[in-house]
Amino acid sequence: FGSSHFGPSGFGPSGIRIARELGAAPALAAAADALAMVNIPKTRNTYCRKCKKHTPHKVSQYKTGKKTGKAQGDRRYEKKQK
Secondary structure, eight states, X not given: OOSSOOOTTTTXXXXXXXXXXXXXXXXXXXXXXXXXXXXXXXEEEEEETTTTEEEEEEOOOOOOOOOOSOSHXXXXXXXXXO
């Protein structure tokens, strides 16, 4: 779990959704729920162009927006299912 990005393969927000949609075993779904509740720092040391040095900045978590189904991958997937 060395990376800070959780994709479908990791058990981040989208990974939990995928585990549930695929009808994963209850133990796997429970493990996904347990991993979702992680303490994330409210501030992060990042570069400030104004100060020209690294300073603490406030960060927040965003949820993934609703899919429109018009993305190229979605259209390709739908076409392949026919």
